[in-house]
Amino acid sequence: xxxxxxxxxxxxxxxxxxxxxxxxxxxxxxxxxxxxxxxxxxxxxxxxxxxxxxxxxxxxxxxxxxxxxxxxxxxxxxxxxxxxxxxxxxxxxxxxxxxxxxxxxxxxxxxxxxxxxxxxxxxxxxxxxxxxxxxxxxxxxxxxxxxxxxxxxxxxxxxxxxxxxxxxxxxxxxxxxxxxxxxxxxxxxxxxxxxxxxxxxxxxxxxxxxxxxxxxxxxxxxxxxxxxxxxxxxxxxxxxxxxxxxxxxxxxxxxxxxxxxxxxxxxxxxxxxxxxxxxxxxxxxxxxxxxxxxx
Numbered sequence: 001x002x003x004x005x006x007x008x009x010x011x012x013x014x015x016x017x018x019x020x021x022x023x024x025x026x027x028x029x030x031x032x033x034x035x036x037x038x039x040x041x042x043x044x045x046x047x048x049x050x051x052x053x054x055x056x057x058x059x060x061x062x063x064x065x066x067x068x069x070x071x072x073x074x075x076x077x078x079x080x081x082x083x084x085x086x087x088x089x090x091x092x093x094x095x096x097x098x099x100x101x102x103x104x105x106x107x108x109x110x111x112x113x114x115x116x117x118x119x120x121x122x123x124x125x126x127x128x129x130x131x132x133x134x135x136x137x138x139x140x141x142x143x144x145x146x147x148x149x150x151x152x153x154x155x156x157x158x159x160x161x162x163x164x165x166x167x168x169x170x171x172x173x174x175x176x177x178x179x180x181x182x183x184x185x186x187x188x189x190x191x192x193x194x195x196x197x198x199x200x201x202x203x204x205x206x207x208x209x210x211x212x213x214x215x216x217x218x219x220x221x222x223x224x225x226x227x228x229x230x231x232x233x234x235x236x237x238x239x240x241x242x243x244x245x246x247x248x249x250x251x252x253x254x255x256x257x258x259x260x261x262x263x264x265x266x267x268x269x270x271x272x273x274x275x276x277x278x279x280x281x282x283x284x285x286x287x288x289x290x291x292x293x294x295x
Contacts, residue, residue, distance in 0.1 A: 004044075005077055008070045010037040011049060015067060019056040089276040092121040098134035098146025099126055100197075101223065102243040103264075107147075107288040114287040115280075122277055130221070132199030138267055144278045145268040149200060158265040159282065164240045166206060166260040167253045169226075171233045174252070181257040187214050191235030197221040202262035203238050210258065227251055 014023040014034060024031040042049050049063035059067060099108060104126055112124060127134075127143055134146040135153050152158050168182045176182050176190075192214035195203055198221070207214065217235055220226060223243045230237055231249040240262055244253055266285065268274055274282075 005074065007037045007041040007044075009074050010034045011041055012067070012070050012074055014038060014050065014057060015059060015063075086276050090119045090122065090280060092123075093275065093277040094123045094125060095145075095275075095277050095281055096125045096127070096143040098137045098143040099128060100130070100134070100147060101128055102240060103147045104128060106242055106245055110287050110289070111281075111284050115284045119277070119280070122281075130197035130199045131201075135267070138269060141269070144274065145266055145281075148265055148267045149202060150263040150265045152265060152267045156267040156269060157271055158267045159285065161264045161266060161285065161288070163261040163263055164242045165255070166202065166238050166262065167241050167244060167255060169230050169237050169239055169244070170252045170254060171230055171236075172250050172252055174233075174236065176236070176254065177252050179254060182254045184210055184256050184258045184260070185212060187236070187238065188212050189215075191215055191217040193217070193226045193229050193235045193237040194219045195221070195223055195226050195237065195239060202240065206238065206260050 010023065010027065010029070010033075013026055014020055017023045017026060020035045020038075021031050023029075024034045027034065038050060045066075047062045048060050049066065050057045051060055097108070108126065115122070125143075127137060127146075129137070131149050134143070135148055135156070137143045138146045138148075138156060139153065147161075148156075148158070150158065150160065168176070168187070170176050176186060179186075194214070194216045195201070196219050218226075218229055223239060226237050226239065227247060227249040229235060231251050238256075238260070241253075266282070268278070271279065271282070
């Protein structure tokens with residue numbers, strides 16, 4: 001700290017505490033050191049700031065006039081120092097993110113690109129998993145934050161990011177292509193390719209919600225394998241719209257005749273105790289929306 005600011009801090013703290021001894025204890029200085037700094041300040045300004053007595057100290061008339069300015073300077077320096085510390089904390093660091101593949105592919109590149117332009121020294125660790133794994137990683141502290149379905153674990157804080165519609169995917173010449181909206185019960189009449197990563201699944205939750213049981217012929221955690229199987233005419237499937245961006249397969253997507261979507265959030269243990277880098281990263285979540293259709 002600048003020596004003049006030290007003197008001002010000693011002056012302000014002595015007035016607050018009412019004595020050199022108590023001010024010295026609060027500032028972790030010696031009593032003589034605090035007394036000497038205030039004497040130096042009085043010498044520099046060519047005026048008396050405090051009246052000394054055995055009962056303690058009190059302000060002179062000059063001291064009364066100057067104390068508010070001294071307090072303001074000390075407070076503004078504290079704010080400046082805090083801001084510098086926060087900026088220094090963003091010069092380097094690591095953000096650990098738990099994510100599913102569709103978000104890693106279609107959202108995170110946009111978010112990280114924008115964040116990296118402002119904070120190029122930050123590194124990232126992406127852990128891909130299913131929703132249950134990601135939730136466990138957040139609770140254990142293995143990752144700083146992660147993308148989950150809502151509702152999330154009650155011990156987590158969440159930021160709602162939007163709905164991602166579930167769409168029927170069909171081979172190009174499938175009979176259901178003729179429908180503007182596919183009847184949800186028709187999903188039970190065709191061989192079904194199930195995207196299931198284990199644990200919680202938006203597709204299985206949809207089936208449970210509407211009480212239907214499709215004829216599952218193929219189960220995998222790989223969404224591209226699902227699309228390839230559908231393209232080959234082996235069955236139909238239901239996938240989130242986010243997965244279906246920039247699809248390299250000859251398939252047709254159709255909406256259902258009933259509401260079907262997953263609700264996505266970003267979860268973390270506590271916004272208050274998150275690192276400066278993570279707190280600032282949260283501000284860049286709106287950049288996910290370049291060209292995608294989640295609402």
